[in-house]
Amino acid sequence: MERAIAFLTRTRNPGRVGWTDILAYAYLVLGVLLILAPVVWLFVSSFKSQRALIESDPRFLPYEQVTAVLPGSSRPVNLVEWTAPDGTTRVFAQLRLSGANVVLADPAKPDETFQVPRRDTRPHETVRARFENYSEPTLGGGAAGTFRFGLYFGNSVFVTVVATLMTLAISSMAAFALAKYRFAGRDVFMLLIVATLLMPATVILVPLFIVVKNFGMLDSLWGVIIPGAATPTGVFLLRQYMLTIPDELIEAARMDSASEWKIYYKIVLPLALPAIAVLAILSIIWRWNDFLWPLVVLSRSETFTLQLGLSSFKGEMLDATHYLLAMTVLTLLPVTFVFAFLQKYITTGIANTGMK
Amino acid sequence: MGANAEPGPSAVVDTTDGGPAMRWVVTPLLAAFEPPMRWLQTKLGLRGLPYVFLLPTMAIFGLFSFLPALLNIYISFTGGASTILADRPFVGLRNYEALLACESIFVPKSCPVSGFGFWTGMWNTLLFAVIQVPIMTAVALATAIVLNREIRARGFWRALFFYPVMLSPVVVAVVWDWVLKRRGILNALMAEIAETRNALAAWGPLEMAAKIAALVVAAAIARRLWALRAKGAWAIPALVLCAGAAAWLVFAWDVRASVATQAWRPINWLADANSSWPFFWVVFVYTWSHLGFFMLILLAGLQAIPRDLYEAAEMDGTPKWRAFVRITVPLLMPTLLVVLVLSLIRAFQIFDEVYVLTGGGPGTATRMVIQEIYESAFVSDAKLYGVAAAASVLLAGVILVLTLVQLALTRRKAGA
CATH class of the missing domain: 1.10.287 (Helix Hairpins)
Structure with missing residues (x-):
């Protein structure tokens, strides 16, 4: 215990906790609360029943009303806890309401009914996580018909995987040419690639749409994948890294009469793998979270990605909050896992490229 | 981006092998391209080959960046609802007139219908940028400075502050909508x-x-x-x-x-038309979700400042605050400028979060210019491609200037 306290209070100047240290930690704790609390709240809410969500039950854990089927009846009735005037509390079945009173009965003896003031009773509840919120939209069943999670998930995975592979392949080829060859117009190409930073999809939305439509890629996942496959960030990230690969390796391979293509995929690509991994992670995040461009290209719900499905579900299904929250959790889980395992490489990758 | 205390990208994978995926899938796949590429090499020689390597990237950039950028200008001079270029009649400057023929651009109501939407969106976006960018920069800087201190578990804190950047705009909007509902938490x-x-x-x-x-x-x-x-x-x-x-x-x-206080009256944070709350929450949620990115860039900038400068200052008995003003601020200035301009460029393109969170409402209180472009081209029945293209050209002008400033700053920083 003593050692634990010593560990926790250890700072730069041993034996002295400055007020700036306290401020710094207070800032961090506050910030982390502000960042995690909404996400955690979404997560616990996603296990609550639709009724608890509509009533905006502010309690942290998912509570659910306990019901029972009394002998001689087929309909389940709610159980309530009644606090008798002598202070004891017992569970009874609530048969019906009667003005400000409720009619109760012992579940074992449903014929002996009695009335008590409603304010002396509380719903009898138990903690239960509703995994149905997750299973019904994914595996079918329930009223989750319009949210086809499997389909959207498949579309998102397809877009993310294919687009990332494509980005890696073509960016590494371009980076190889720009890093390892001297040729006429190299600087012009570099300038052209930088210039694409001036044309983000947001400001060329209409003509990009018309180009894609004329290629017949509207309402097709390829219309989402191909226009964004080339990225200036990716090319420069890889080129910067390939510059550090010694030219002697390439010269030696040429001596052994390896073809240039072989040099690219046998020597340069494996050596550039660290930078390629960073680009792969970045590309996966960009593609998984992409919203505006898929929104323009995809209008049929069969081609929706998870983000589009979620956003249209949010717009139309006012009475299915429980599914919406659960599906949101499923959408953020993959990125969260990727981040949890690779956060060090993601943060260094972004700090080094300074782009997104 | 300067030195970084973290291990460089080379720490991602410490072998050059790449494991079984590389050995059994990627390499054989790429080997299949060997014969055609060898043939091309004999045809074009070593001088021609780099163009082949550049071709896929440049083709995509050409078709989906440069061509649209030029078409944008052309389409902004045409009318009609057709997506076939030949069928679009040339209308001269009429689309720009629809946007700019206002008695005063500061009063969107004095504009034609399209101009009303455009200037409403433009002023909202400008207001958003002017409020959000200083707040974001200040909070990101404060966070970076705190994380640059010698604190325990720095990687853990840094990761947590960065986490919202990983979440998609739709997820961010659902999360905050759930918190901010009238009967929300x-x-x-x-x-x-x-x-x-x-x-x-x-x-x-x-x-x-x-x-x-x-x-x-x-x-x-x-x-x-x-x-x-x-x-x-x-x-x-x-x-x-x-x-x-x-x-x-x-x-x-x-x-x-x-x-003592009055009992709390629930506020409909995102839909209360008689207050600035919806706009406030748009700024807040956007800052919440993008803070970590700018914090990382600033943190990298802070860590690139040589330690011995501070040690020398300490030996001279310089107070901490003066070391901050005289060492940290001037040396961080280039990074800070990049962050300012980068966040400004991004702020002008804000769409996703707001669109899902408030849909531009209540009324037009949080309607941004990209939403206006998107809706007039793709949602409205009229399909005003020409007007939307003209609006894009005007917006592109703003972003062009900002991006050129950013590139100049980055270059100067790299040279310094």
């Missing part, structure tokens, strides 16, 4: 706080406890000031002030009245 929390305050106000010993606490704090400050009296003439007046404040707190402070 924030209103419940505020009601709880109001109740607790009233319960506290009704607590018997409250007055005595509060006044004793105030006296203790005042005594501690007074002691510190007394110890500092040799440092400057200001200590004695400050001491008098402190004593006066303590006297006021003990004899004139109505503790109960300052603790």
Whole structure:
């Protein structure tokens, strides 16, 4: 215990906790609360029943009303806890309401009914996580018909995987040419690639749409994948890294009469793998979270990605909050896992490229 | 982006092998391209081959960046709802007139219909950028400075602050919509706080406890000031002030009245048209979700400042705050400028979060210019491609200037 306290209070100047240290930690704790609390709240809410969500039950854990089927009846009735005037509390079945009173009965003896003031009773509840919120939209069943999670998930995975592979392949080829060859117009190409930073999809939305439509890629996942496959960030990230690969390796391979293509995929690509991994992670995040461009290209719900499905579900299904929250959790889980395992490489990758 | 205390990208994978995926899938796949590429090499020679390597990237850039950029200008001079270029009649400057023929561009109501939407969106976006960018930069800087201190588990804190950047705009919007609903947890929390305050106000010993606490704090400050009296003439007046404040707190402070409050009336944070709350929350949520990115860039900038500068300053007996003003601020300035411009460019393109969170409402309170372009081209029945393209050209002008500034700054920084 003593050692634990010593560990926790250890700072730069041993034996002295400055007020700036306290401020710094207070800032961090506050910030982390502000960042995690909404996400955690979404997560616990996603296990609550639709009724608890509509009533905006502010309690942290998912509570659910306990019901029972009394002998001689087929309909389940709610159980309530009644606090008798002598202070004891017992569970009874609530048969019906009667003005400000409720009619109760012992579940074992449903014929002996009695009335008590409603304010002396509380719903009898138990903690239960509703995994149905997750299973019904994914595996079918329930009223989750319009949210086809499997389909959207498949579309998102397809877009993310294919687009990332494509980005890696073509960016590494371009980076190889720009890093390892001297040729006429190299600087012009570099300038052209930088210039694409001036044309983000947001400001060329209409003509990009018309180009894609004329290629017949509207309402097709390829219309989402191909226009964004080339990225200036990716090319420069890889080129910067390939510059550090010694030219002697390439010269030696040429001596052994390896073809240039072989040099690219046998020597340069494996050596550039660290930078390629960073680009792969970045590309996966960009593609998984992409919203505006898929929104323009995809209008049929069969081609929706998870983000589009979620956003249209949010717009139309006012009475299915429980599914919406659960599906949101499923959408953020993959990125969260990727981040949890690779956060060090993601943060260094972004700090080094300074782009997104 | 300068030196970084973290291991470089080379730490991602420490072998060059790449494991079974590389050996059994990627390499054979790429080997299949060997014969055609070898043939091309004999045809074109070593001089021609780099163009082949550049071809896929440049083809995509050409078709989906440069061609659209040129088409954008052309389409902005055409009308109609057709997506076949040949079928679009040339209308000259009429689309720009629809956007710009206002009595005053500062009053969107004085514009034609399209101009009304455009300028509403433009001014909202500008207001958003002007409010959001300084806040984001300041908070990101504060966070980076705190994380640059010698704190425990820095990687853990840094990752947590970065986490929202990983979430998609749609997820971010759902998360905050759920918190900010009229019957959401924030209103419940505020009601709880109001109740607790009233319960506290009704607590018997409250007055005595509060006044004793105030006296203790005042005594501690007074002691510190007394110890500092040799440092400057200001200590004695400050001491008098402190004593006066303590006297006021003990004899004139109505503790109960300052603790008690009215019961909380739930606010519809995202839809209350009579307040600025929706706009506030748009700024807040956007900052919440993008802060980590700018914090990372600033943190990298801070860590690139050589430690020995601070050590030298410490040896000269320079106070901490002066070392901050004289060393940290000037050396961080290039990074700070990049962050400012980069966040400005991004702020002008804001769409996703707001579109899912408020849909531009209530009314047009949070309607941004990209939403206006998107809706006039793709959602409205009229399919005003020409007007939307003209609006894009105007917006592209703003972003072009900002991006050129950013590139100039990055280049100067790299050269420095």
